[in-house]
Amino acid sequence: MTYASNGSSANHSLNSKHIILTSHQRGTTNAIPIQWGALDPRERGPIIGSLHNPKHRNVIGTHSGAYGVYRALAVASGVLSPTHKADLTDTSPVVPIGPYPSWGDPGKIVSLDPFGAIAGEVFAEVRSDPQSQGHEVFPTIAITRAHINIPELQDEIKQGRLTVDGEILKPDGSLVVTKAAIDPVWYLPGIAKRLNIDEWTLRRALFQQTGGMFPELVTRPDLHVFLPPIGGTTVYIIGDQAAITDPTKPLAVRVHDECNGSDVFGSDICTCRPYLVHGIEVCIQTAQEGGAGVIVYCRKEGRALGEVTKFLVYNARKRQEGGDRADAYFLRTECVAGVQDMRFQELMPDVLHWLGITKIDRLVSMSNMKYNAITNAGIAIGQRVPIPPELVPADAQVEIEAKKASGYYSEDEVLAAEALAQIKGRTY
Numbered sequence: 015m016t017y018a019s020n021g022s023s024a025n026h027s028l029n030s031k032h033i034i035l036t037s038h039q040r041g042t043t044n045a046i047p048i049q050w051g052a053l054d055p056r057e058r059g060p061i062i063g064s065l066h067n068p069k070h071r072n073v074i075g076t077h078s079g080a081y082g083v084y085r086a087l088a089v090a091s092g093v094l095s096p097t098h099k100a101d102l103t104d105t106s107p108v109v110p111i112g113p114y115p116s117w118g119d120p121g122k123i124v125s126l127d128p129f130g131a132i133a134g135e136v137f138a139e140v141r142s143d144p145q146s147q148g149h150e151v152f153p154t155i156a157i158t159r160a161h162i163n164i165p166e167l168q169d170e171i172k173q174g175r176l177t178v179d180g181e182i183l184k185p186d187g188s189l190v191v192t193k194a195a196i197d198p199v200w201y202l203p204g205i206a207k208r209l210n211i212d213e214w215t216l217r218r219a220l221f222q223q224t225g226g227m228f229p230e231l232v233t234r235p236d237l238h239v240f241l242p243p244i245g246g247t248t249v250y251i252i253g254d255q256a257a258i259t260d261p262t263k264p265l266a267v268r269v270h271d272e273c274n275g276s277d278v279f280g281s282d283i284c285t286c287r288p289y290l291v292h293g294i295e296v297c298i299q300t301a302q303e304g305g306a307g308v309i310v311y312c313r314k315e316g317r318a319l320g321e322v323t324k325f326l327v328y329n330a331r332k333r334q335e336g337g338d339r340a341d342a343y344f345l346r347t348e349c350v351a352g353v354q355d356m357r358f359q360e361l362m363p364d365v366l367h368w369l370g371i372t373k374i375d376r377l378v379s380m381s382n383m384k385y386n387a388i389t390n391a392g393i394a395i396g397q398r399v400p401i402p403p404e405l406v407p408a409d410a411q412v413e414i415e416a417k418k419a420s421g422y423y424s425e426d427e428v429l430a431a432e433a434l435a436q437i438k439g440r441t442y
């Protein structure tokens with residue numbers, strides 16, 4: 015095998031003799047152009063991150079970006095054919111979502127492909143075109159249906175706080191949902207504009223901060239769409255999906271950022287799982303009133319700093335002089351990570367625009383950053399629903415009081431510095 019002298023991108027087969035670089039455009043290309051923001055998907059063009067045919071590529075990066083390395087292991091170890099083409103038979107959405115006017119506004123959606131769920135159908139001809147040996151179109155969104163069973167909901171039913179209706183909430187306590195998984199698709203000029211920076215500054219930082227993982231970011235200014243190697247978003251819809259966009263029907267929304275420690279394993283150091291479950295409860299109640307509820311789950315573990323940083327911060331908090339306390343809560347994160355938060359909520363409202371949401375009656379969140387991002391995106395918010403005090407675990411008092419003091423929405427009194435220092439967590 016021979017290697018080219020610079021750049022680092024894909025070859026189409028392990029068996030081929032040379033590496034084909036994608037860092038520079040060579041010869042003719044028959045890539046289909048992308049007109050970001052066009053309301054007609056055919057005019058907009060498909061997203062093609064083909065690894066088989068570099069000449070078809072019209073984006074930087076690969077599909078399911080966060081899992082590209084596992085795909086590489088599967089190919090390298092011989093268990094996956096590098097030329098495997100997905101069979102999309104029967105994979106289309108169980109319910110249609112959109113199109114909505116927001117899909118045709120290049121400023122409203124910049125971090126996902128609004129046509130991601132219907133790409134398989136809309137571009138079926140492009141996929142099967144024999145002249146171009148078939149462009150590789152792969153959905154970036156999948157929509158399915160599920161019954162979910164959450165122990166807390168069964169307790170709520172027993173306590174009479176939730177009512178079984180037989181359709182949304184079943185007698186055995188299971189909840190019927192429609193759910194959508196969304197992979198990120200970034201339109202770089204739009205992302206840059208959203209963050210008030212220029213596109214070159216964004217491209218350069220993405221290239222450098224990934225250790226030079228995607229040379230095209232700096233060598234291919236003609237490619238404007240990037241499939242970043244990060245986690246995506248999952249949407250859970252509760253109740254009548256049509257009610258989401260009906261201005262006469264109530265809508266509840268919780269936008270929740272991943273917290274593996276609490277969401278899955280029930281850690282008592284934060285409020286994440288209890289607040290998530292409360293969000294689901296409010297969504298069920300709103301759906302039972304004839305409206306709908308939407309839970310948006312973003313894979314941004316530990317304020318998008320990652321779980322290693324998060325656990326380091328836990329240790330720093332517990333071991334600092336004076337112990338874990340609310341007045342030093344954000345400081346300890348900043349000491350380890352350099353920032354308090356890396357979530358960039360500015361990109362979060364895209365998923366709400368994808369769902370066609372124009373107003374939220376009940377936002378189950380106390381985050382001022384989420385509130386500001388949603389209202390700045392032109393979506394009106396009625397009521398803000400804080401976490402009920404009885405749901406806050408004992409050791410999470412430090413977090414909740416620190417957040418309230420920093421500007422999070424609260425219906426009760428915000429503690430002054432002295433009182434804040436008195437809110438203490440466990441040692442270990």
Ligand SMILES: [Zn+2]
Pocket residue numbers: 273275276277284285286287
């Ligand atoms: Zn948490």
